[in-house]
Amino acid sequence: MKETQKMQSKDFITCGIFSALSLVALMIATVANITPYTSLLYTSLYALLNGTIFLLVCIKVPKSGAILVFSVVPFAFMASRGWENMILAGSIAICALLSELILKKNRNNSTRIAVAYMVYTTYISISGSFGMFVFPDVYCNNAIERGINPTIVEGIRGLLNYGTWAGMIALTALASVGGIALGRSLMKKHLHKAGVA
Amino acid sequence: MSLDIRTKTIILLLVTCTVGIVTNLAVEISAVCFLAMMQLLSGKSVFQYRLLIIYLALVLTQVFLFPILPETLVMVLSLFVVSLRKLFPTAMGFVWIYKTTKVNQLIATLTKMRIPKGAIVSIAVTLRFFPTIFEEWGHIRDAMRIRAIKQKGLHPFRNIIRTMECYCVPLLISATKTADELSAAAITRGIDNPATATCRKYKSMSAVDYGALALTLILTIGAVVA
Numbered sequence: 338m339k340e341t342q343k344m345q346s347k348d349f350i351t352c353g354i355f356s357a358l359s360l361v362a363l364m365i366a367t368v369a370n371i372t373p374y375t376s377l378l379y380t381s382l383y384a385l386l387n388g389t390i391f392l393l394v395c396i397k398v399p400k401s402g403a404i405l406v407f408s409v410v411p412f413a414f415m416a417s418r419g420w421e422n423m424i425l426a427g428s429i430a431i432c433a434l435l436s437e438l439i440l441k442k443n444r445n446n447s448t449r450i451a452v453a454y455m456v457y458t459t460y461i462s463i464s465g466s467f468g469m470f471v472f473p474d475v476y477c478n479n480a481i482e483r484g485i486n487p488t489i490v491e492g493i494r495g496l497l498n499y500g501t502w503a504g505m506i507a508l509t510a511l512a513s514v515g516g517i518a519l520g521r522s523l524m525k526k527h528l529h530k531a532g533v534a
Numbered sequence: 535m536s537l538d539i540r541t542k543t544i545i546l547l548l549v550t551c552t553v554g555i556v557t558n559l560a561v562e563i564s565a566v567c568f569l570a571m572m573q574l575l576s577g578k579s580v581f582q583y584r585l586l587i588i589y590l591a592l593v594l595t596q597v598f599l600f601p602i603l604p605e606t607l608v609m610v611l612s613l614f615v616v617s618l619r620k621l622f623p624t625a626m627g628f629v630w631i632y633k634t635t636k637v638n639q640l641i642a643t644l645t646k647m648r649i650p651k652g653a654i655v656s657i658a659v660t661l662r663f664f665p666t667i668f669e670e671w672g673h674i675r676d677a678m679r680i681r682a683i684k685q686k687g688l689h690p691f692r693n694i695i696r697t698m699e700c701y702c703v704p705l706l707i708s709a710t711k712t713a714d715e716l717s718a719a720a721i722t723r724g725i726d727n728p729a730t731a732t733c734r735k736y737k738s739m740s741a742v743d744y745g746a747l748a749l750t751l752i753l754t755i756g757a758v759v760a
Contacts, residue, residue, distance in 0.1 A: 346725045347717035349652045353659025354713045358705070360660065361667055372613045393706065397713075402652070409653045410660045417543060418624055419550030482557040483620065484596050486612040488605075527703045533710045 342442075348398045349406055355394045356410035362386040363411070373480070373493045377505055380462040381512035384454075388516015389523055391454045393533075396524075399444040401437065404457070408433035421468060428464035432457050451517045455510050462509035466502065473497035535575040539635055539643050541743040545572070546627035548754045553623045561757045562623060563593060568753065569626040572746075573633075580633040585626060592619045637662050642733030655725070663712065667705070674704050 366383035370376045394407050408429050416426035436453040443449055469476050473494060480490045524533075537545075549565045566589055573581045592615050600608050637658050644654045683700055 344652060346655060346720060347713075349655035350659050350717045350720060351710075351713040352652075353656035354663050354709050354716070356656055357660040357663045357667060358709055360664070371617050373617075389702065389706065393710070397710065406652045406656050409656045413657060417546055417550070417628075419547065419554040421554050479557050480616075484559065484600075484612060484616045486605075486609045489609050489613055523699070523703060523706075527699075528706065531703075531707050533707055 342400055344398070344400050344402050344406065348400060348403065351397050352394060352403060352406040353410070355390050355397075356407055358390050359387055359407070360410060360414060362390060363414075373489075374496075377496070377501065378508075380458070380465055380505060380509040383461055384458040384509050384512040385516045385519065387458070388454060388513060388518075389520035391457065392450060392517055392520035392524070393528075395440065395444045395450050395453075401442065403444075404433050404436045404440065404453070424467060425460065425464045428460040432460040447517070447521065451514050454517055455513045458509055458513040459506065462506045466505065470497055470499065470502040535742060535746075536634070536737075537576075537746055538737065538739050538743050539631070539640055540647075541739065541746055542631045542634070544747060545750045546624075546631060548750050549627060550624055552754045552757050556757055558757075559593070559596075562619075564753070564757065565623045566626055568750075569623065569630060573626070573630045576630065576634045580630060582626065582629050585622065585629065589619065589622045589626075592622075632661070632664075635661070636735065638733050639735050639737075641731065642736035645731055646736070655720075659716065663709075663716075666712065667709075670705055670708050671701070674701055677704075 363383055366379055366386060369379040369382050391404075391407075394403055412426050412429045412433075415422040415429060436457045439453040439456060440449055476497065477490050477494045480493070481487055549569060553562050553565050566586070570581065570586050595611070596615055596619070600612065603611070640661065641654055641658050644657070678697075678700055683697070
């Protein structure tokens with residue numbers, strides 16, 4: 338039977354399951370947010386962990402719209418976390434759309450998947466830390482008001498500049514390529530043998 | 535007290551927005567207590583007393599212990615305590631929604647709201663599959679303990695990679711198999727039926743919902759203005 342290019346219920350379910358795994362990856366990466374210093378590595382950690390999941394979605398559901406459906410749960414999760422995360426939710430939608438455009442119908446090409454994933458993860462590296470780097474004074478004042486020691490906040494303030502932000506975005510882009518490479522090696526070593534992909 | 539999913543989502547949004555805008559500790563404590571009250575009103579099994587106790591311990595540490603502790607220790611602890619404390623209002627809200635929302639009711643409500651089918655199925659599956667991931671995680675951990683997977687002589691970095699691999703591979707295989715099984719079950723139960731799905735337990739917004747929303751709105755305005 339000829340497989341249709343339109344998303345079917347089975348594809349929606351597969352995307353939903355991988356979305357749940359992606360949320361777990363996000364939760365694991367959130368641990369890095371426990372201190373403002375390590376929070377600079379949060380986006381790269383997420384990009385590294387989520388790479389295999391993104392790769393599997395591209396391979397298991399090689400149809401247009403798969404990344405958009407995969408992004409529905411992170412979008413809903415972010416949108417319900419208050420006004421600070423609304424920008425993040427909006428950028429998830431934009432980045433998912435851009436990834437879809439990059440992938441088009443060729444969803445088995447490794448380079449295309451890596452570029453699409455690199456674009457996809459920019460939502461978290463750019464919008465996720467937008468407030469922190471664009472309005473550092475507000476961020477630091479809020480931190481002091483919430484009870485963080487002023488000496489520590491002063492130290493953090495020194496790190497909040499556009500150079501650090503650019504470094505963080507570059508590191509996330511590198512980590513996303515690493516994530517896809519890790520996914521590829523896991524597939525070669527284990528998942529192909531198990532008949533998963 | 536049983537609230538509609540829309541009401542619960544709006545309440546969560548209002549609470550998280552208030553806590554985000556107003557950085558006052560009193561407002562945050564009130565928000566957590568309000569959500570704990572909502573959990574309690576929704577049923578004894580929904581109320582997360584452990585979360586509330588941990589939150590109160592963090593607040594007490596910040597208010598009473600920090601002023602008497604040495605400056606160096608406060609510098610280290612304040613980051614951890616405040617960052618962890620900040621997560622509690624959202625966590626309490628999510629637990630409340632998760633524990634009180636049935637998947638069929640959620641599907642019926644979202645269908646009524648004319649949300650696309652793909653998004654509904656994706657959200658419903660995630661909600662159903664989420665606890666399974668943690669169960670699976672536990673099983674993998676047990677299996678690793680039985681087989682003594684951790685190698686003591688190995689370089690710490692290689693040990694981390696190996697442990698990650700040991701967790702990821704079975705989890706991904708299990709997720710893929712679950713996706714296939716769930717698809718087969720859903721197709722058998724008529725997920726592809728083009729007719730609009732109905733739900734016997736679907737209920738529209740009631741007076742209780744509007745009352746809860748009004749109360750939350752008043753509290754939100756009070757917190758922002760005060």
